[in-house]
Amino acid sequence: MPEPVDAERMRTVLAIVIGLVLAVVVVMVTRSNPAWRGRALAGFIAVWFVACAVDTYAGVNAGYSLGEELLIHLVIFVVPALAAYLLARRLAPN
Incomplete structure (x- = not known):
């Protein structure tokens, strides 16, 4: 019988999936205007970094060590x- 997936692993996978979906949306939205892709990508990375930092802070406040949280959030x-x-590089015109 398979072991149940714990909530922490599920949260990590869910966060990665959400990030991947948002990344694809940002790249696809700028597909018609490649000149904006670099700025949109930089904006996504900045916003995603802040979201990860906030989640790291929440994890530390919930009792996890900073080392554990930094590794997971990396x-x-x-x-x-x-x-x-x-x-974005793959879709860039050659």
């Missing part, structure tokens, strides 16, 4: 940010 931040960057 992954939560980098995966969507890197995906947005790579998708």
